[in-house]
Amino acid sequence: MSSPTGVEINIFCITLILFFWVFYGFRNIWSLPLRHGDSFFLGVEVSPGFYEGPGIPWLKSYRAMVIALHLVWAVALVAIVVLRRWDWTPLWAGGGSLLFMVPLLAFFAWTRLKLGANPPVRAVALALKSRRLGDYISWPMESLIAAMVVFSWWLLLHHGGTHIAWRDPLFMTWWVLGYLPGKIVTVHSGSPLPVERTEEHYQYQDAARRYAIRVYNGMAWFLAAVLFGYALLHTWSPAKTIPLWQWLIVGVTMALWGNYMIYIVRGQRQLTKMGRDLCPSGSWATPFRRAAWADSALINPVMRSRPGQIWFTIWFGGLLVFIFYSLR
Amino acid sequence: MFLSLDANDKRPIYQQIADGIKALIARGELREGMVLPSVRQVSGDLGVNLNTIAVAYRQLQDEGFVTVRHGAGATVSSRRGHQPEKKEALLKSLRTALTDWILAGFDDREIAAAVQQELALLQQKGNSR
Numbered sequence: 001m002s003s004p005t006g007v008e009i010n011i012f013c014i015t016l017i018l019f020f021w022v023f024y025g026f027r028n029i030w031s032l033p034l035r036h037g038d039s040f041f042l043g044v045e046v047s048p049g050f051y052e053g054p055g056i057p058w059l060k061s062y063r064a065m066v067i068a069l070h071l072v073w074a075v076a077l078v079a080i081v082v083l084r085r086w087d088w089t090p091l092w093a094g095g096g097s098l099l100f101m102v103p104l105l106a107f108f109a110w111t112r113l114k115l116g117a118n119p120p121v122r123a124v125a126l127a128l129k130s131r132r133l134g135d136y137i138s139w140p141m142e143s144l145i146a147a148m149v150v151f152s153w154w155l156l157l158h159h160g161g162t163h164i165a166w167r168d169p170l171f172m173t174w175w176v177l178g179y180l181p182g183k184i185v186t187v188h189s190g191s192p193l194p195v196e197r198t199e200e201h202y203q204y205q206d207a208a209r210r211y212a213i214r215v216y217n218g219m220a221w222f223l224a225a226v227l228f229g230y231a232l233l234h235t236w237s238p239a240k241t242i243p244l245w246q247w248l249i250v251g252v253t254m255a256l257w258g259n260y261m262i263y264i265v266r267g268q269r270q271l272t273k274m275g276r277d278l279c280p281s282g283s284w285a286t287p288f289r290r291a292a293w294a295d296s297a298l299i300n301p302v303m304r305s306r307p308g309q310i311w312f313t314i315w316f317g318g319l320l321v322f323i324f325y326s327l328r
Numbered sequence: 329m330f331l332s333l334d335a336n337d338k339r340p341i342y343q344q345i346a347d348g349i350k351a352l353i354a355r356g357e358l359r360e361g362m363v364l365p366s367v368r369q370v371s372g373d374l375g376v377n378l379n380t381i382a383v384a385y386r387q388l389q390d391e392g393f394v395t396v397r398h399g400a401g402a403t404v405s406s407r408r409g410h411q412p413e414k415k416e417a418l419l420k421s422l423r424t425a426l427t428d429w430i431l432a433g434f435d436d437r438e439i440a441a442a443v444q445q446e447l448a449l450l451q452q453k454g455n456s457r
Contacts (some may be wrong), residue, residue: 125330126345126374128358130365130401190373195332202330287335289375305372 003243004250010089012254014077017093020261026070028268029100033062035272036280042108043280044116058111065107069100094323116283116291124286125193127202136187136213142180148224149173152231159235169227171322176223178315179216182302186212189305191281192289204274205281211267212300218260225253329357333374341376342384349384353393353404355450364394364402 033042038051041058051059073096080088153173156164186209193201229249232239239245285291292304302308331348333341352358365373367381374381385402388394395405429439 121335123332123334124374125332126348126370128329128331128349128352128364130363131369188369188372190369192374193330195330198330286375287333288341 003246007086009250010086012250013089013093013257014080016254016257016261020265024261024265024268029066029104030063033059036275036283037277040280040283041115042111043282044111045119045283046115058115062107065103069103073099091323112282119283119285119291121285121287123195124288125195125198127190127193127198129202131187131190133184133187136210137180137183138217141217145176145220145224148228149176152224152227155231155235160231161234164234167322167326169230171319171326172223172227172230174315174318174322176220176227178311178318179220181311182308182315183213183216185305185308185311186216186300186302189302189308191292191304192286194279194284197278200274201278204271204278207274208271211263211271212302214263214267215260218256218263222253222256222260225256229253340380341374342380342387345370345381345384346387349388350391350393358404360404362404364404366401 034040036043039048040046041050041055042062046055073092076092076095080086080092152169156169189209191205193205229252232249233246234240239249282292300308303312329352331345331352333344333348337344339347349358349364358364364385367378367385370381371378385394385396388402389396393405394402396402426439429442434442
C-alpha cells in the first residue's frame with residue numbers, strides 16, 4: 001500500500017463534492033423560488049396566476065442564471081483536470097461557494113426590490129419560551145473540539161520542527177473556532193412570528209435554528225479532524241511513514257465530511273417539508289420591524305441580526321484574508 | 329405559549345407585552361416558577377429596542393408578577409394574590425371601561441354577557457392547567 005498523495009485526496013474531494021451537488025445541491029437551488037409554494041417567489045408574496053403570466057420571465061431569468069453559474073464552475077473544474085492543477089481544488093470548492101453566493105444574493109435583493117418592495121404589515125406573535133444556550137449547544141462537544149485544536153497545536157509546537165507551513169493550521173484554527181460565536185449568535189437570533197399558525201411557524205424557526213447549529217457542528221468536527229490529522233502527519237512518526245495510518249487519517253476526515261453533507265441534505269429536506277405552506281419570514285413586515293430582506297430558506301437566519309452580521313464579517317473576513325495571503 | 333401584538337392597538341408596545349403576560353398569568357397558562365425569555369431575546373425577536381422590553385418587565389416586577397434576577401432572567405413569581413388595597417383603583421378602571429362600552433352603544437345585557445364570557449374564558453383556561 002502506498003501513501004495517499006495530494007492528487008488522490010483532491011480527486012476524492014472533487015468526486016464527493018460533485019456527488020453531493022448532482023444528487024442534491026443542484027435540485028435544491030433549482031427549486032428555491034417555489035420553496036414555499038406558488039404563492040411566493042423566492043420568499044416574496046406574489047399574486048395568484050403569477051407563474052402563468054408575469055412570473056414566467058422571472059423564473060426563466062433565475063434558472064438561466066443558475067445554469068450560467070454551473071457552466072462557469074464546470075469550466076473551472078475542466079481547467080483543473082486538463083492542466084492537472086489538483087492543488088487548485090480548495091480554491092475551486094471555496095471559490096464555487098462565493099461564485100454562487102454573490103449572484104444569488106444579488107438576485108434575491110433584486111426580486112425584493114422589484115416584486116416585494118412593500119410587504120404587508122401584519123400583527124406579530126411573541127413566543128414566551130426562553131432559549132438557553134445549553135438547549136442548543138453541547139458544551140462537552142465544544143470542549144472536545146477545543147481540546148483537539150489545543151492538542152494539535154501542542155503537537156505542532158513541540159514536535160513540529162521547522163518545516164511546518166504555519167499558515168495552514170492557523171487558517172483551520174480560525175475557521176473551526178469561529179463557529180462557536182456563530183452558534184451563540186444563532187441561538188439568540190429570532191424572527192417575528194405571524195399570528196396565524198403561530199405554533200407551526202415557531203417550530204419551523206426552531207428547526208431552522210437547530211439545523212444551522214448542526215451544520216456548523218458538522219463542519220467544525222471536520223475541520224478539527226483535518227487540523228488534528230495535519231498535526232499527526234507532521235509530527236508523529238507512524239503517521240509520517242506508515243501508509244495505513246495515513247489512509248486512516250484521510251478516511252476519518254472524509255467520513256466526517258460525508259457526515260456534514262448528510263446533515264445538510266437531511267436538514268434541508270426537513271425544512272422544505274415543514275415550511276412548504278408557511279408564510280416566509282421575508283414576505284411580511286411587523287408593526288415594529290421591516291420585513292427581512294430574504295427568507296430564512298434563502299439565507300441563514302443569523303445573517304439577519306446585527307450581531308450575526310458582525311460575527312460573519314469578522315470571521316469570514318478573516319478567512320478571506322488567509323486565502324488572499326495564501327494566493328500571493 | 330404566545331402573545332399577540334397588534335399594529336392597531338393604541339397601547340404602547342411595552343404595555344401590550346406587560347398586559348399580555350398578565351393575562352396569561354391570570355389564565356394560569358404562565359405558572360409560578362416559569363422562566364420568561366430574556367429582554368435581549370424578546371427585543372431581538374420582535375425587532376424593538378431593548379429598553380422597551382425592559383420597561384415591560386420592570387412594570388411586571390413592580391407589580392409583583394415576575395422576579396428579575398441578573399443572569400437568570402425573569403421568572404413568574406405568582407399567579408395572583410389577594411390585594412384589597414388595589415380594589416379602589418380597579419373599580420376606577422372598571423368604571424372607565426364600562427363607560428366606554430355604554431358610549432359605544434351596548435346595552436346592559438350585552439355588557440353583562442361580555443363580562444361573563446371573558447370571566448368564563450379566564451376560569452376555563454385557568455382550570456384546564
